[in-house]
Amino acid sequence: MDGFTPWPADLEARYKAEGHWKDRVLGDVLRGDPDRVALVAGDDRLTYADLDRRAERTAAGFLRLGVRAGDRVVVQLPNTAGFVMAFLALVRIGAAPVLALPAHRESEIRYLCELAEARAYVCGETDGDFDYRAMARTLPVEHVVVDGDAQEFTALADLDAEPVEHPRPDPSDVGVLLLSGGTTGLPKLIPRTHRDYVYNLEASAEVCGFTRDTVYLVVLPAAHNFALACPGLLGVFATGGTVVLAPSGSPDEAFPLIERESATACAVVPPIALLWLDAATWSDDDLSSLELLQVGGAKLAAERAAEVPGVLGCRVQQVFGMAEGLLNFTRLDDPPELVERTQGRPLSPADEIRVVDADGRTVAPGEVGELLTRGPYTLRGYYRAPAHNARAFTPDGYYRTGDLVRQLPSGHLIVEGREKDQINRGGDKVSAEELEDHLLAHPAIHDAAVVGVPDPMMGERTCAFLILRDAAKAAPPTLRDIKDFLRDRGLAAYKWPDRLETADAFPRTPVGKVSKKALAADLT
Numbered sequence: 436m437d438g439f440t441p442w443p444a445d446l447e448a449r450y451k452a453e454g455h456w457k458d459r460v461l462g463d464v465l466r467g468d469p470d471r472v473a474l475v476a477g478d479d480r481l482t483y484a485d486l487d488r489r490a491e492r493t494a495a496g497f498l499r500l501g502v503r504a505g506d507r508v509v510v511q512l513p514n515t516a517g518f519v520m521a522f523l524a525l526v527r528i529g530a531a532p533v534l535a536l537p538a539h540r541e542s543e544i545r546y547l548c549e550l551a552e553a554r555a556y557v558c559g560e561t562d563g564d565f566d567y568r569a570m571a572r573t574l575p576v577e578h579v580v581v582d583g584d585a586q587e588f589t590a591l592a593d594l595d596a597e598p599v600e601h602p603r604p605d606p607s608d609v610g611v612l613l614l615s616g617g618t619t620g621l622p623k624l625i626p627r628t629h630r631d632y633v634y635n636l637e638a639s640a641e642v643c644g645f646t647r648d649t650v651y652l653v654v655l656p657a658a659h660n661f662a663l664a665c666p667g668l669l670g671v672f673a674t675g676g677t678v679v680l681a682p683s684g685s686p687d688e689a690f691p692l693i694e695r696e697s698a699t700a701c702a703v704v705p706p707i708a709l710l711w712l713d714a715a716t717w718s719d720d721d722l723s724s725l726e727l728l729q730v731g732g733a734k735l736a737a738e739r740a741a742e743v744p745g746v747l748g749c750r751v752q753q754v755f756g757m758a759e760g761l762l763n764f765t766r767l768d769d770p771p772e773l774v775e776r777t778q779g780r781p782l783s784p785a786d787e788i789r790v791v792d793a794d795g796r797t798v799a800p801g802e803v804g805e806l807l808t809r810g811p812y813t814l815r816g817y818y819r820a821p822a823h824n825a826r827a828f829t830p831d832g833y834y835r836t837g838d839l840v841r842q843l844p845s846g847h848l849i850v851e852g853r854e855k856d857q858i859n860r861g862g863d864k865v866s867a868e869e870l871e872d873h874l875l876a877h878p879a880i881h882d883a884a885v886v887g888v889p890d891p892m893m894g895e896r897t898c899a900f901l902i903l904r905d906a907a908k909a910a911p912p913t914l915r916d917i918k919d920f921l922r923d924r925g926l927a928a929y930k931w932p933d934r935l936e937t938a939d940a941f942p943r944t945p946v947g948k949v950s951k952k953a954l955a956a957d958l959t
């Protein structure tokens with residue numbers, strides 16, 4: 436695939452020799468006993484044999500439609516059996532799913548279709564009063580496939596054809612394209628090869644102690660790396676357990692499913708963990724089957740982590756990961772001190788970590804610095820982004836995470852902050868520059884600077900500082916006006932600001948850049 440940066444030959448040889456990269460592909464992850472339940476979605480219960488057959492028939496349907504090995508297909512589906520089917524079918528024929536989140540709107544989806552030159556777009560019917568099919572009519576793709584009432588398009592259920600012979604993708608090929616949280620004006624795509632992603636999900640399943648008896652509840656979007664492959668639903672399939680799809684992490688939906696299916700494990704972001712800690716004190720649902728709650732995507736306060744075993748009756752595991760690759764987990768046998776106070780240590784013995792100062796020099800052990808990393812499942816370059824790659828990677832191939840960490844002698848990392856211009860809104864990532872670019876298109880706005888404000892529930896919320904044009908000062912736009920404007924521009928709602936502030940000028944750093952630190956300090 437063009438636009439993909441491979442690993443250098445010496446590291447490729449090392450990762451193979453050490454057994455991290457095997458000749459496995461994503462289409463082969465269904466490794467459970469044929470008659471055991473692989474997937475529970477609504478009232479559907481599919482065995483491994485059912486899922487395998489339906490994935491293979493859907494793969495044949497995609498081929499008949501004209502989707503080929505090497506193609507990219509933007510997939511935007513909620514937590515439904517259709518997501519699992521579309522994903523497995525595409526990876527089997529060697530077409531790379533581009534995994535958009537259900538919350539994305541035209542601004543993101545059009546851009547993804549263009550950047551990836553997608554052959555097709557796969558979506559659901561609606562999300563509240565938003566109709567994906569109406570948006571699909573304007574997208575630059577040959578085929579639209581809808582899970583549900585397809586209107587003039589092709590229904591996912593109709594992509595059902597007699598299985599055909601098709602070549603198996605090469606394990607070194609790009610298997611899937613994940614979305615980056617984004618630090619620049621436009622989101623980036625992360626190419627994950629079959630072998631690196633299979634390693635990611637298998638090694639994660641091992642560290643988390645997943646077995647064929649694991650019943651894993653998916654409450655985060657299945658398209659997000661955490662719920663997909665850390666170990667996620669794919670890690671469960673690879674170890675023969677059962678995946679249960681929930682529409683959301685709300686206790687009203689998730690708790691009854693935990694009871695009904697005797698779920699043993701689940702991955703959540705901190706705001707959901709906090710909701711669960713609260714809801715468990717009044718809920719009548721039986722959560723006693725739960726053994727492991729993975730919490731990641733944003734930092735979980737040590738005090739809250741410590742409450743999980745007592746209140747929810749299960750272990751807590753902190754996960755500090757990124758779609759770009761590197762995953763850190765607290766281990767099941769770590770002492771409580773490490774589980775509560777750290778964000779875990781790297782998954783793989785082949786993960787290489789450096790903690791550096793502003794000049795790129797390694798800091799003294801235990802000091803705070805920026806985390807750089809390379810390894811057998813960390814990307815070497817974003818897809819089709821050479822200019823950005825020149826900044827995002829060191830010359831020797833380390834990815835600059837933009838996260839500020841310190842490392843304990845045990846190898847565990849504590850996340851101390853962030854250098855990148857991004858707001859982490861309870862695990863949802865908002866690129867300040869992307870939002871600023873949209874705001875600058877508003878007729879009343881002369882300049883905009885977006886910063887995070889601390890929030891007890893979300894960790895951070897988004898505040899937009901605006902310098903208004905003189906003509907707009909008499910009747911400044913309200914937060915509602917700005918949200919309506921961003922909705923009309925097709926920006927996902929989680930990226931809209933939670934708060935507006937106006938300013939006459941922005942504080943500057945000595946080199947003349949807007950000082951986000953000073954702006955954020957103004958708020959507190």
Ligand code: OOB
Pocket residue numbers: 614615616660661665730731732733734735753754755756757758759762778836838850853859862864
């Ligand atoms: C996960 O992936 P992304 O790509 O949405 O976001 C990655 C970024 C990290 O660079 C870091 O800034 C932040 O999210 N982050 C955390 C964290 N986990 C992620 N910051 C503090 N504490 C944590 N535990 O968010 C992701 C991917 C795979 C597994 C888990 C999370």
